[in-house]
Amino acid sequence: MDIQIENLSKRYGPQKAVDQLSFQVKTGEILGFLGPNGAGKSTTMKMITGYIGIGGGEVRIGDKSVQEHGDELRKHIGYLPENNPLYLDMPVIDYLRFCADLQGVQKEKIEERIRLMVRMCGLNTEKHKKIGELSKGFRQRVGLAQAMIHDPEILILDEPTTGLDPNQIVEIRKLIRELGKEKTVILSTHILPEVEATCDRILIINKGKIVANGTAESLRKQATGQEILKLRIEDGTTDQILHELRRISSVDMVELMDRNLNRFELQSRTGASSKREVFKLCVQKGWILTELIPIETRLEDIFRNLTTN
């Protein structure tokens, strides 16, 4: 099932929480939903799941409008809400059975699904405890288990890995990647490496609007206009090296970072690369090139760039 979102909007009073958002997610795709606090991530997810009404525009899931066929579509959606609300007075097993029952899982299959979820989410040791007695990480696992119990075609996860320990984070990411092969997944997060590790595509929103949409690679390409290299060159006088580097035609500017260690930062002209020229220069002059580090624009920088002005 594909998700298509067209001109989705939502107002809270005078404030536009979501403003003319349009994007699609295809089956077998994992979309990472990024944005600073209050950007409208959760609001968008709540509208997709049908918890709150759609302010304007349309959400279509598998060619059916959420507004008209919401009740029917919810059977196909697994949703982990923000803050992971759970019935704390219920034992894990009972709670999963309740969720399976509500989602219309066939009676014969309920026990099997529960067993599978308990195994997949690592709940075996805690399954008879009340949810209120569990630690935050285990509660998060219960939240994931209830979202997936009816084997939904669409998974909407609002910050799925908060509160998990590093081992569990790796496991859950692997799980999401597995599931993402045949399902449609939207997940929101603040953790940027997580998006790179799990998502096929990244959507960054700010103040309710899309500011970037693409793979991590394509976002990087967009953001890196100019190549930046960190260099360390030995066996030459600093000023001479500086002078020679500046004479290379593809070099835009060179900055001296550390006089004692002969460290430089070199920025190439747009679209050009100076790695080969630098190497040739060193060979020609008999200098030793001990460091040459291309600086990749990190996702953090892209995120900060796009969302801070």
Next chain:
Amino acid sequence: MHTIWVITKRELQSFFDSLIAYIMLILFLGFSGFFTWLYGSDIFLVGQASLEGFFGIAFWTLFFFIPALTMRLLAEEKKTGTIEMLLTKAVTDRQVVMGKFLSTFLLIAVALVFTLPYPITVANIGNLDIGQVVCGYIGLLLLSGAYVSIGLYASSITNNQIVAFLTALFIGLFLQLIFDVLAGNFTGLIGQILNTISLSNHFESISRGVMDTRDLIYFFSIIFAGLFLSELSLTKRNLE
């Protein structure tokens, strides 16, 4: 229907797990039993094989107990956010409201079943009017339905349980007492209207053994209105 029952079952389980159900059963039985058999104008003092005393006591105990049972139904879910988890499952707002209503109603029905030894005992020591007793029980069930539905509505408009409790009690007080008292002070049309909307009037006429369609319509309209408004205040989140 299955979905409603799933929700009802969970609510009932939660009543019993949290001891609320046991406390309610013990208090209700203790209270009504004490005043029916031991104290005040009890059966032995009145000296008649009639359960009117019991119905009068149950009338007031239920009035106080029901808001205490209904106050958490939706208010708690709204406070902890579980309502979001619940409503994004394959359930409609109406099914949630119906499920919650049914759970509390059933709990009270169970409490009333436990009082059945009273009429059985009285029937053994005197000549009990069975028809009147049946009507009395039906009256109590209708009254419970009305107060559960009012309590559910009170719980749906706030996320604070105390506010829900007091709101339900406040609305209930008008139906239970104030309209009746006011009706005595007015004549003509106003008096008649107040008499019509006073719950205690309708309850009295049923518990006296007179089944009138007007009384039934009255109780069912309150139940319906409460459920309808509860659903409306859940659905309102879509419009904000």
